[in-house]
Amino acid sequence: MSVARVIVDVPSRDIDRPFDYTIPDRLSGWVEVGSRVAVPFGGRTLQGIVVGLTADPEFDRSRLKELIDVLDALPPLSAELVELGEWMSRRWVCPLTVALQAMLPSALKGKAEKYIALSYGQAWPAEELLADGGFRQLLEKGDPVKLSYLLQHYPHEADTIKRMLRSGALMETQKVEDRLSVRTVLTVFPGSEDVMRSGIAELGKRAPKQREALEYLLANPEPIPQQQLAEAVGTTIGTIKSLADKGWAEIRPVTEDRDPYAGRSFAPTKPMQLTPAQQGAYEPIAKAIQEERSEVFLLHGVTGSGKTEIYLQSIQTCLAMGKEAIVLVPEIALTPQMVERFKGRFGERVAVMHSRLSNGERYDEWRKIREGRAQVVVGARSAIFAPFGRIGLIVIDEEHETTYKQEESPKYHARDVAAERARLHGAAVVLGSATPSLETYSAAVGPYDKDTAAGRAWQPVYVPLPERVAARPLPKVSIVDMREELKLGNRAMFSRALAQAIEERLERQEQMVLLLNRRGYSTFVMCRSCGYTASCPHCDIALTYHRGSQNLRCHYCGYAEREPEVCPSCQSPHIRFFGTGTQKVEEALAQTFPGIRVIRMDVDTTTEKGSHEKWLTQFRERKADVLLGTQMVAKGLDFPHVTLVGVLAADSALKLPDFRSPERTFQLLTQVAGRAGRHELPGEVIIQTYEPEHPCIATVEHHDYAGFTEQELRHRRVLGYPPFGRLITLTLSHEQVPVLHTLGESFASKLRAKAEAEGVRQTVASGTGLSLEVLGPVPSPIPRLKDRYRYQCMVKYRGEVDAIGWTSAVLRELADAMKRSGVTASVDVDPQMML
Numbered sequence: 001m002s003v004a005r006v007i008v009d010v011p012s013r014d015i016d017r018p019f020d021y022t023i024p025d026r027l028s029g030w031v032e033v034g035s036r037v038a039v040p041f042g043g044r045t046l047q048g049i050v051v052g053l054t055a056d057p058e059f060d061r062s063r064l065k066e067l068i069d070v071l072d073a074l075p076p077l078s079a080e081l082v083e084l085g086e087w088m089s090r091r092w093v094c095p096l097t098v099a100l101q102a103m104l105p106s107a108l109k110g111k112a113e114k115y116i117a118l119s120y121g122q123a124w125p126a127e128e129l130l131a132d133g134g135f136r137q138l139l140e141k142g143d144p145v146k147l148s149y150l151l152q153h154y155p156h157e158a159d160t161i162k163r164m165l166r167s168g169a170l171m172e173t174q175k176v177e178d179r180l181s182v183r184t185v186l187t188v189f190p191g192s193e194d195v196m197r198s199g200i201a202e203l204g205k206r207a208p209k210q211r212e213a214l215e216y217l218l219a220n221p222e223p224i225p226q227q228q229l230a231e232a233v234g235t236t237i238g239t240i241k242s243l244a245d246k247g248w249a250e251i252r253p254v255t256e257d258r259d260p261y262a263g264r265s266f267a268p269t270k271p272m273q274l275t276p277a278q279q280g281a282y283e284p285i286a287k288a289i290q291e292e293r294s295e296v297f298l299l300h301g302v303t304g305s306g307k308t309e310i311y312l313q314s315i316q317t318c319l320a321m322g323k324e325a326i327v328l329v330p331e332i333a334l335t336p337q338m339v340e341r342f343k344g345r346f347g348e349r350v351a352v353m354h355s356r357l358s359n360g361e362r363y364d365e366w367r368k369i370r371e372g373r374a375q376v377v378v379g380a381r382s383a384i385f386a387p388f389g390r391i392g393l394i395v396i397d398e399e400h401e402t403t404y405k406q407e408e409s410p411k412y413h414a415r416d417v418a419a420e421r422a423r424l425h426g427a428a429v430v431l432g433s434a435t436p437s438l439e440t441y442s443a444a445v446g447p448y449d450k451d452t453a454a455g456r457a458w459q460p461v462y463v464p465l466p467e468r469v470a471a472r473p474l475p476k477v478s479i480v481d482m483r484e485e486l487k488l489g490n491r492a493m494f495s496r497a498l499a500q501a502i503e504e505r506l507e508r509q510e511q512m513v514l515l516l517n518r519r520g521y522s523t524f525v526m527c528r529s530c531g532y533t534a535s536c537p538h539c540d541i542a543l544t545y546h547r548g549s550q551n552l553r554c555h556y557c558g559y560a561e562r563e564p565e566v567c568p569s570c571q572s573p574h575i576r577f578f579g580t581g582t583q584k585v586e587e588a589l590a591q592t593f594p595g596i597r598v599i600r601m602d603v604d605t606t607t608e609k610g611s612h613e614k615w616l617t618q619f620r621e622r623k624a625d626v627l628l629g630t631q632m633v634a635k636g637l638d639f640p641h642v643t644l645v646g647v648l649a650a651d652s653a654l655k656l657p658d659f660r661s662p663e664r665t666f667q668l669l670t671q672v673a674g675r676a677g678r679h680e681l682p683g684e685v686i687i688q689t690y691e692p693e694h695p696c697i698a699t700v701e702h703h704d705y706a707g708f709t710e711q712e713l714r715h716r717r718v719l720g721y722p723p724f725g726r727l728i729t730l731t732l733s734h735e736q737v738p739v740l741h742t743l744g745e746s747f748a749s750k751l752r753a754k755a756e757a758e759g760v761r762q763t764v765a766s767g768t769g770l771s772l773e774v775l776g777p778v779p780s781p782i783p784r785l786k787d788r789y790r791y792q793c794m795v796k797y798r799g800e801v802d803a804i805g806w807t808s809a810v811l812r813e814l815a816d817a818m819k820r821s822g823v824t825a826s827v828d829v830d831p832q833m834m835l
Contacts, residue, residue: 004031004067005052007097008041009109011409013815016095019048020057021067030070034077036108038068038176045174047071047110049100051082071176074370076108078389080424087420093808093827094410102410103385107180107363115144116161119171128169131160144173180363184253186226188240190217191248199248209235210242217249226251257368258360260352266343271316272309275470281463282310286317288428289392296419296458298399298444299432301465302703303674304472307432308338311395312345314430319349319375323392323427327378328414330401336613337637338397342378353379353386356609381406384414384421391425394418399431399440400667405832413830415440419458431460434674435667435705438712442723468678475645475676475683477701481692493580493588498646498686502593505644506625510681512644513637514589514628515672516582525552525564529572534564540784545577546604547584557786585648586628601629634672640679645672650689650697657781658834659721662696666708669700720764720773720796722830728795728807729834731780731826733788739821740791744777746817747810748793754806760797770799781835788824804829 005018021039023031031037035050045068057064077085081103088099101109118124118139129136135154138145151158164170190196196218203211213233217224224232226240233239243249274282281299288295301307315325329338342350351365351374368374370387377386381404384394396404396415404414415431422429431440444462468474480495490496505512524542525534534543536554543552545563553560567575582602589598599615606612612632619627620639627633627642653665669687677683689697699708717724730747732740751774755762761771776793783790797803811825818825 001053003054003057004050006048008046008048011095011098022064024066032075033079034075036071040065045112047176092410092829099410105363105366106359110176110178112174113177114147115173117144125169182255185256187223187254189223189250190221209239257364260361269344278306285314292426294423294426296429296460298460299463303434304468304678305465306469318392323390324375324388325393327395330398330403349375351377353383381414384417391427393428395430397432399433400437402832411828435670439723474703475685477685479692480688482690510643511641512626513675514646516648527567528574530570532569538787597624598626599624643681645676645685647687650687651691666696725764725798729828729831730793732791734823737789744791748774750810764796764798772797
């Protein structure tokens, strides 16, 4: 196989295909499917991924260019991951390079660096002798020097470099380099005992520090970092080096992992005795693992039913067979607690991957997996691409969470990727949730048929866990109608019931969780004289007020401006802050309950590395009475002294233009309610709302998932929304609206024509059989972001219709028109967010 088929790292649909390169003899033993390579492309040197090897190139071999280099001794992607990337590219309509790059840690997303060196055999030209002496000396050594280094340290020599490049005195080369490398530490390896004793005798009373260092090594003969030895003896690095120079020790670089949990100890745990319900859920999962059968299970267990212990024992079964397991969690806030459980059970065999790790830590955890030093990975969405070779189990905890869907290209859903990886490996998938997504639930228990369902490639086995462990009762839920509170003159943000419940918990020294699904201090700023609302100048969205920094901020593009003292429009002083954010609730708690200790967790207070773990540890150690936050406090947390959960503005998300808003509201309320009364102390939940009669709120009171699901599915069936149909959204972006409208109309008409040519019915709502409907183009719910207008087309389809392939084909037909006009297009297959 002398020709490599390479996908180059250019995320464009125009060149979304493999390019052939000959493999030089010096690289022939190193190139495999999945290898990262440096290739010449359009006058540049770029990174690429080998997706195939052949002896039969598409073009005349003499016209092919050679690979420049192989960037890794071991391919970072397996052949299975390359195959998975090809499937993702088709499934979510994205360039293959984008799908493959999503699988690599950022440290391996190489960039081309330019190097400058004197041309071979070239002396320094006489006409350039006036150049800076240091600059000349550096280049006269003959070694290539980074151009970026020269421009930074010798900016006044830019013209000299240009002249010498033009004359041929200097040559420019390119090399693809990683953004990070492994960390190495200079480590002292002691000599033999006889060698060190002879060294001590030779030193006698002279060089006391060298003698002391040798005596330390004699007493502690394990390898030790050079710096650590110098500190232990109280001497300098030079003293330690002198020991190596005299042959009494050896100094070599040793690779050191950047371990995010270095210095942490995790108390070992043993498997718990499963309840009969847990045992009934565990057995079919274990059987599928043992039989190496690809099967998907929906573990539908109420909050506190012991799903995590089933995960742990299923993983134990997997490891006993010499296989590996992936565990996905939806939020970074869940990770510390999950890590503690998994590290406590499986120790050093666990690797952790999530976005709050530094790039170096993520890279080293990834290497730990690839080198076989870890058999279990716990992490957020991207951990689904962990470079395992023998996967036996994939667990997705809180499978309903929208964070499993990536919102930028490739817009994959980890749930579907997990099912495909499991198919390739013959592995089991466990989807766990107290409130499964309606798509997953209906696929498991119905209604589900080929004509009306979303047409999933997988259908889960339904495994229920209807009761909490030890028969603990679910918490009592009370719904408070805030309209009645207003009628009674209570204008505070806490209802009388919630205020009284907080007082009782403070007296009993119990803990509380308060949920408000908004961050900041106020949701918008408005003038009461003229109606002016502070909006982002770059996006059609209201600015949010943040009191701590005293500014208004756009949560989409990051624009910020100072808090206004008067209305910018009419100069009126009657400018007010409306709505309630987490900062405002924190302030109200301090005013209403003097001395109350509050930990606030939202995006603004958890920006620093390790902040999630810090706040949750403090709360677990009972250094606070209230954990106040956005939805990151609603899921997965388990605190024995939390007996009260309060929800402020439970209906805040119901008015969003998204058909999933009721489902998300129900899930969020049910999840946060499950934080109360998980141990011996009974729990209580108080939900404040202005719409107590809404089904998604009323059903929470009785923990009635089945009742909510039945009503919501009835609505979805009539409108043809998932799970009774599938969606694709196309978002077009440009600085001018007419251009968007024209291209949007072209897309819609071409797609309708393809469906009509195949005899597919043109309406989806309240129907059966094959159908496809194109809605739009219309302005997106947020019509302008970052100074670009946005138009949207929605494709609704039902049954075995190739809507994804047709959408991809139409975009290829429109590629030239979009390129000429500067329109960007974004396709989202099975979107989770309609904004």
